Amino acid sequence: MTRLLDVTGLEGGYGSVKILNGIDLYVDKGEFVTIIGPNGCGKSTFIKVLFGIATHYEGTVIHDGEDVSSWRTDRLVKRGIAYVPQVNNVFPSLTVYENLQMGGIRLPPGILAERIERAFDMFPDLKPRVSDLAASLSGGQRQMLALSRALISDPQFLLLDEPTAALSPLYQQQIIERIDALREHGITVLIVEQNARLSLARSDRGYIMAGGEIVHTAKASEILNDPDIGKYFLGIKDE
Numbered sequence: 509m510t511r512l513l514d515v516t517g518l519e520g521g522y523g524s525v526k527i528l529n530g531i532d533l534y535v536d537k538g539e540f541v542t543i544i545g546p547n548g549c550g551k552s553t554f555i556k557v558l559f560g561i562a563t564h565y566e567g568t569v570i571h572d573g574e575d576v577s578s579w580r581t582d583r584l585v586k587r588g589i590a591y592v593p594q595v596n597n598v599f600p601s602l603t604v605y606e607n608l609q610m611g612g613i614r615l616p617p618g619i620l621a622e623r624i625e626r627a628f629d630m631f632p633d634l635k636p637r638v639s640d641l642a643a644s645l646s647g648g649q650r651q652m653l654a655l656s657r658a659l660i661s662d663p664q665f666l667l668l669d670e671p672t673a674a675l676s677p678l679y680q681q682q683i684i685e686r687i688d689a690l691r692e693h694g695i696t697v698l699i700v701e702q703n704a705r706l707s708l709a710r711s712d713r714g715y716i717m718a719g720g721e722i723v724h725t726a727k728a729s730e731i732l733n734d735p736d737i738g739k740y741f742l743g744i745k746d747e
């Protein structure tokens with residue numbers, strides 16, 4: 509396997525507030541990797557530092573063989589990295605179509621139109637809503653729109669922050685399945701998920717974060733079957 513992302517000793521946070529205390533993590537090309545961990549442990553911050561929107565202090569981020577530590581977001585996007593934030597991931601006052609257009613402002617109109625059609629193929633629920641304001645969408649449809657918008661730029665590497673949070677089980681399942689299916693198109697996925705079982709069931713490997721550090725990593729199947737880890741991070745209750 510070829511390494512796509514290799515993070516070593518990453519420290520970061522917000523201005524002078526340090527949140528990440530040295531993260532080591534890698535993702536190989538074509539993998540689906542899940543990060544789980546308690547609320548406030550730094551999962552979103554980690555993804556934000558990777559994407560150039562939170563502060564990088566120390567450590568290296570190698571993407572596709574090149575050191576991209578501290579790179580600006582626009583350069584990372586040009587390298588084929590896309591990010592779907594945990595919150596505020598659509599423009600509520602724009603229509604579904606306009607949101608999708610925003611994902612590819614610099615694309616030639618013909619290509620943009622093709623990619624928007626491709627998004628509707630992937631998420632048919634969005635098609636009848638094309639002229640509706642994003643504010644009027646259900647939570648699940650919003651996540652579909654956010655994901656579709658990220659895909660308009662044809663990224664090779666997707667950073668997803670809790671794409672199934674606060675959704676009904678049906679939507680959770682649909683969204684995770686679509687994300688998994690992206691691998692058939694050569695897209696690599698690094699995902700933060702509270703719905704750990706759901707996401708790990710589709711993942712190759714998992715990382716458990718706590719207090720701004722990686723405290724455990726293993727094959728996803730091992731994490732799913734580890735009773736102790738289950739107790740602390742996956743919830744003791746059966747789903």
Ligand SMILES: Nc1ncnc2c1ncn2[C@@H]1O[C@H](COP(=O)(O)OP(=O)(O)OP(=O)(O)O)[C@@H](O)[C@H]1O
Nearest residue numbers: 522525527545546547548549550551552553554594
């Ligand atoms: N913009 C910010 N400025 C300063 N501190 C922040 C900022 N955003 C988050 N934090 C703090 O950083 C820490 C980690 O937050 P982060 O959002 O990365 O956690 P998380 O693991 O994603 O949590 P959750 O599971 O609730 O999404 C928290 O203590 C949080 O209060």
Ligand SMILES: [Mg+2]
Nearest residue numbers: 551552553594
């Ligand atoms: Mg978060």
